[in-house]
Amino acid sequence: MPVSLNYIFKRIILSILVVIGVIVFSYILLLYTPGDPAVKWAGNPRGPEARKAIEMARRELGLDQPIHVQIAQFIYHVFTGNLGLSIAYKVPVSQVITSGFTATLELLVFAYLLAVPLGLWLGIYSALRRGSRFDSFIQSLSVVLASMPTFWLGAIIALISYSTTGFLPYGRVSYKLAASTGFNPITGFYLLDALIQGNYAVFLDALLRIIPPALAISVYPIGVVARVSRTLVAEALLEDYVRTAVAWGVRRNTIIKHFVLKSIIPPVIQISGLAFVYSIVDAMVVESLVFGREGLGSILLDSLHKADFRVTIALAIYLTIFYILVNTIVDIIQASIDPRVKI
Amino acid sequence: MPPSLPFIRLVHRNLRKYRFKIGLSITIAILVLSLISQYIAPYPREGLGYVPVGEENRRLLHPSPQHLFGTDTLGRDLFSRVIMASRSAIIQAFSVVFLSLIIGLIVGVLAAYFKGLVELVLNYLTELFMAIPSIVIALFFRLTLEAGFHVVIISLVTTWWAWYARITYVYAKGVVELDYVVLAKLSGLSSAKIIMRHVVGVIIQPILVQAISDLGSALLEASGINFMGLGLPPGYPDWGVILYEGISEMGIMAFTRTPWLVFYPGLFILLTTLGFTLLADPLREDLDPRLRRRWKLWF
Amino acid sequence: MVLAVRAGGISIGYIDEEEEYIVWAVRGVDLAIEEGDAFCLVGESGSGKTTFASAIAGILPPHAVTRGKLYIFDRLAIDESTWNFNGLRGRVVSYIPQNPGTSLSPFLTVEDHFYYVLRDTLRYDREKSRKAAMEALLKVGLDRGVLEDYPHELSGGMQQRVLIAIALASNAKIIVADEPTSAIDANLRASVLQLLGRLNREYRVTLLLVTHDLASTSIVCNRLAVMLAGKIVETGRTISVLRNPQHPYTKMLLDCVPLLGVKKPLKPLPGEPIQVVEDKAICPFRERCPRAIDKCVEEPPLKPVGDEENHYVKCWRLTGVESG
Ligand SMILES: Nc1ncnc2c1ncn2[C@@H]1O[C@H](COP(=O)(O)OP(=O)(O)OP(=O)(O)O)[C@@H](O)[C@H]1O
Ligand SMILES: [Mg+2]
Numbered sequence: 001m002p003v004s005l006n007y008i009f010k011r012i013i014l015s016i017l018v019v020i021g022v023i024v025f026s027y028i029l030l031l032y033t034p035g036d037p038a039v040k041w042a043g044n045p046r047g048p049e050a051r052k053a054i055e056m057a058r059r060e061l062g063l064d065q066p067i068h069v070q071i072a073q074f075i076y077h078v079f080t081g082n083l084g085l086s087i088a089y090k091v092p093v094s095q096v097i098t099s100g101f102t103a104t105l106e107l108l109v110f111a112y113l114l115a116v117p118l119g120l121w122l123g124i125y126s127a128l129r130r131g132s133r134f135d136s137f138i139q140s141l142s143v144v145l146a147s148m149p150t151f152w153l154g155a156i157i158a159l160i161s162y163s164t165t166g167f168l169p170y171g172r173v174s175y176k177l178a179a180s181t182g183f184n185p186i187t188g189f190y191l192l193d194a195l196i197q198g199n200y201a202v203f204l205d206a207l208l209r210i211i212p213p214a215l216a217i218s219v220y221p222i223g224v225v226a227r228v229s230r231t232l233v234a235e236a237l238l239e240d241y242v243r244t245a246v247a248w249g250v251r252r253n254t255i256i257k258h259f260v261l262k263s264i265i266p267p268v269i270q271i272s273g274l275a276f277v278y279s280i281v282d283a284m285v286v287e288s289l290v291f292g293r294e295g296l297g298s299i300l301l302d303s304l305h306k307a308d309f310r311v312t313i314a315l316a317i318y319l320t321i322f323y324i325l326v327n328t329i330v331d332i333i334q335a336s337i338d339p340r341v342k343i
Numbered sequence: 344m345p346p347s348l349p350f351i352r353l354v355h356r357n358l359r360k361y362r363f364k365i366g367l368s369i370t371i372a373i374l375v376l377s378l379i380s381q382y383i384a385p386y387p388r389e390g391l392g393y394v395p396v397g398e399e400n401r402r403l404l405h406p407s408p409q410h411l412f413g414t415d416t417l418g419r420d421l422f423s424r425v426i427m428a429s430r431s432a433i434i435q436a437f438s439v440v441f442l443s444l445i446i447g448l449i450v451g452v453l454a455a456y457f458k459g460l461v462e463l464v465l466n467y468l469t470e471l472f473m474a475i476p477s478i479v480i481a482l483f484f485r486l487t488l489e490a491g492f493h494v495v496i497i498s499l500v501t502t503w504w505a506w507y508a509r510i511t512y513v514y515a516k517g518v519v520e521l522d523y524v525v526l527a528k529l530s531g532l533s534s535a536k537i538i539m540r541h542v543v544g545v546i547i548q549p550i551l552v553q554a555i556s557d558l559g560s561a562l563l564e565a566s567g568i569n570f571m572g573l574g575l576p577p578g579y580p581d582w583g584v585i586l587y588e589g590i591s592e593m594g595i596m597a598f599t600r601t602p603w604l605v606f607y608p609g610l611f612i613l614l615t616t617l618g619f620t621l622l623a624d625p626l627r628e629d630l631d632p633r634l635r636r637r638w639k640l641w642f
Numbered sequence: 643m644v645l646a647v648r649a650g651g652i653s654i655g656y657i658d659e660e661e662e663y664i665v666w667a668v669r670g671v672d673l674a675i676e677e678g679d680a681f682c683l684v685g686e687s688g689s690g691k692t693t694f695a696s697a698i699a700g701i702l703p704p705h706a707v708t709r710g711k712l713y714i715f716d717r718l719a720i721d722e723s724t725w726n727f728n729g730l731r732g733r734v735v736s737y738i739p740q741n742p743g744t745s746l747s748p749f750l751t752v753e754d755h756f757y758y759v760l761r762d763t764l765r766y767d768r769e770k771s772r773k774a775a776m777e778a779l780l781k782v783g784l785d786r787g788v789l790e791d792y793p794h795e796l797s798g799g800m801q802q803r804v805l806i807a808i809a810l811a812s813n814a815k816i817i818v819a820d821e822p823t824s825a826i827d828a829n830l831r832a833s834v835l836q837l838l839g840r841l842n843r844e845y846r847v848t849l850l851l852v853t854h855d856l857a858s859t860s861i862v863c864n865r866l867a868v869m870l871a872g873k874i875v876e877t878g879r880t881i882s883v884l885r886n887p888q889h890p891y892t893k894m895l896l897d898c899v900p901l902l903g904v905k906k907p908l909k910p911l912p913g914e915p916i917q918v919v920e921d922k923a924i925c926p927f928r929e930r931c932p933r934a935i936d937k938c939v940e941e942p943p944l945k946p947v948g949d950e951e952n953h954y955v956k957c958w959r960l961t962g963v964e965s966g
Contacts, residue, residue, distance in 0.1 A: 147613050250763075258758055262750065340794050
């Protein structure tokens with residue numbers, strides 16, 4: 001069913017409400033869980049500077065003001081990206097979060113650029129050869145792969161990489177190499193930065209390190225997209241318009257390319273979007289604990305260990321915002337390529 | 344209970360399917376294991392997480408007849424830990440899915456049955472909770488509560504119920520408009536009766552099948568949260584926790600030098616999830632006429 | 643005379659999902675359509691008209707099973723259970739489907755539809771196909787504006803005319819039209835039928851028109867076959883069959899529709915449509931026939947009627963077997 005414009009509009013309104021809901025909820029959590037909110041916001045400081053830090057946190061939050069003012073202020077801070085200094089990293093929270101997002105997004109986008117076309121191809125190919133050995137192999141494989149914990153698969157991939165080539169894909173880039181070649185990340189997407197600067201050694205290094213975790217992450221979307229596109233192709237092959245086109249003498253390849261594929265692209269985009277938001281968590285787990293890459297995962301773990309409350313809360317809020325943003329964008333893309341929806 | 348009868352018939356119809364048989368065997372095996380593991384585990388105390396005292400030389404032993412899966416970083420028998428963790432997996436998967444299903448069913452059916460404000464508010468709540476990543480909830484709980492089952496279960500249920508509410512709503516919406524429901528309303532049957540008998544009774548099958556296949560996803564997500572160290576406390580017999588200890592305490596080199604620490608718990612997650620998927624897939628195909636139809640590239 | 647379509651004892655059935663039984667939609671049909679004929683196939687819903695028409699168009703679904711032989715211009719297209727429609731579809735036989743709403747791809751414009759059809763059948767390029775499309779659209783009374791439209795932007799009647807235009811554009815020798823006027827207004831209906839009739843007369847396009855509307859047959863067709871439960875119970879020249887119906891079923895069909903120039907009281911058609919699961923040789927009309935006799939538990943042969951040319955009927959009553 002095509003997504004209507006009206007629906008997207010409602011969606012956006014709702015999304016804003018959801019985001020505000022999460023922000024308010026975070027703030028209430030800060031206020032009403034055991035302990036002084038100012039102390040928590042200051043990150044349980046110790047030592048001589050503690051009093052000052054707590055006072056500053058109290059002022060930042062405006063704890064002496066009525067609750068609705070505090071909340072409004074907090075929402076304002078969230079939307080302006082102004083949540084103060086991170087306790088653990090000593091840089092603005094927004095900067096910490098941004099760097100985390102770029103790192104994790106680079107990995108995710110890389111994985112999805114790999115996964116969606118591959119899944120689509122597998123799904124279509126096995127649908128067109130239904131019942132063949134290739135089809136049943138892909139079917140069984142996708143069931144097994146979908147049952148694997150991503151982090152476990154990541155560990156196995158790392159192990160295979162290490163035992164066959166002796167290369168351990170750890171971190172985002174070799175810092176020695178980066179320092180010696182004067183690599184200077186600007187956008188935070190290392191692959192992109194290295195290409196722009198023409199630093200091919202770093203590019204290759206970053207590429208080799210991103211492929212194993214991306215492979216682990218891509219298994220889930222490959223399976224999902226392959227499964228869904230196989231069913232969609234099957235359904236499309238039964239459509240009246242395909243039958244009619246056959247009767248008109250349209251060739252098989254034309255039918256597949258122009259009649260079948262065009263109809264499955266919008267739902268495939270939608271399902272990829274759903275999978276994408278699911279994969280964010282996957283990526284956070286895999287990148288930090290298995291592959292030792294900096295990103296949202298490592299920031300989350302760090303902020304928890306170091307009681308960096310601001311970063312934790314900011315992460316939760318911005319993650320939700322991002323989650324909703326992806327969903328909404330996917331809906332809009334889907335609507336804009338479906339001719340049945342007027343833009 | 345009326346809804347269970349067609350469901351039993353559905354299961355019965357699919358019993359002879361090869362995939363269903365495998366799925367059922369795996370699921371039953373894991374269920375049985377979760378019940379008896381503490382009696383068959385060679386080192387049940389270590390399985391529960393106690394570190395053996397005075398046996399420092401038992402750390403990180405390779406798999407051997409004494410220790411089928413080897414020992415972990417603290418010298419505990421990995422086989423005992425892994426098989427005893429099946430209980431935690433079953434508890435998490437089933438309670439997450441069961442609780443989400445109940446909440447989702449209630450919300451979804453009510454939203455579809457009572458129109459107007461109730462529908463609007465319940466649908467808003469559904470969208471609200473669908474839009475929150477479960478890891479965010481886990482984070483919130485982690486900030487406020489002690490580690491334990493409740494963290495994993497509540498943080499998953501908080502987002503999962505909304506999916507069931509959504510599919511229930513969609514199915515139920517199709518049913519409440521049907522003549523016989525309208526007639527039942529006109530005939531003065533109480534709402535509770537109509538909802539139970541004519542709405543829930545009709546839509547329950549596909550939702551139950553969805554729930555069975557979700558058991559696997561619930562386990563995977565719960566393991567992810569435990570693996571991040573956000574859920575169950577260290578040392579707890581849980582596959583996610585065991586994997587976490589295997590990887591994080593040993594550093595990245597864990598799986599190159601001591602692969603068994605990582606391999607076995609993951610394998611059990613894989614098998615259990617696979618069991619649930621294989622169980623649900625044939626049922627889903629049976630219920631969905633679109634998947635049943637024979638199609639092929641015929642031109 | 644060249645035969646455009648020749649069916650020799652053709653049966654077509656659909657296998658059910660569990661592959662346990664076959665629903666026979668067409669059962670042992672013998673039929674010959676000469677080149678240049680305008681042939682009407684009439685019958686009630688479920689009698690197997692669409693099934694037979696899609697066999698000729700080469701678009702039986704994969705779960706259809708066939709017996710017998712089907713020749714199209716002396717090419718063996720269906721030989722028992724094997725099918726071969728290569729080179730026939732689009733170029734020799736074209737098709738106007740029954741449901742205009744679902745028969746055009748929602749993701750392609752009308753122009754794209756024309757283009758892919760004409761490119762694959764006649765190797766036209768964009769330019770040429772656009773010109774051909776405009777010509778064809780003109781014939782069905784649509785202006786070139788619809789070329790840029792997507793199907794959902796057209797009304798049901800316009801969609802149907804687009805379908806007709808596309809089917810005409812590739813200059814096929816046989817056009818199979820499955821109730822092409824079902825979604826069109828009454829005033830347009832006549833003109834579309836006239837258009838099909840004109841194509842048939844002027845360009846000698848062989849027409850197989852499926853309909854359950856007897857009134858339209860008299861406008862277009864010179865030959866007529868009445869189908870009932872997968873069998874042809876009466877066939878002949880249109881005039882001959884309409885003026886002088888022999889089979890009780892045909893008579894009843896004629897009783898319930900108004901015909902141009904014939905004054906008569908209208909009667910509803912009694913009984914329910916028949917669906918055939920097992921292939922038993924009985925007269926399919928037996929249960930509903932007002933003049934059934936004991937003999938009707940056996941299948942009657944197709945016998946010529948009097949001295950009318952090509953007029954055949956399948957009824958024990960007309961074979962000299964009386965009362966029993
Ligand atoms: N794709 C199919 N799969 C299974 N059975 C089918 C299929 N299409 C038709 N049938 C069955 O074959 C029989 C004949 O159907 P068909 O569509 O040929 O009838 P028809 O004469 O075209 O009817 P109508 O006037 O309603 O279009 C029916 O009993 C129908 O149930
Ligand atoms: Mg029909």
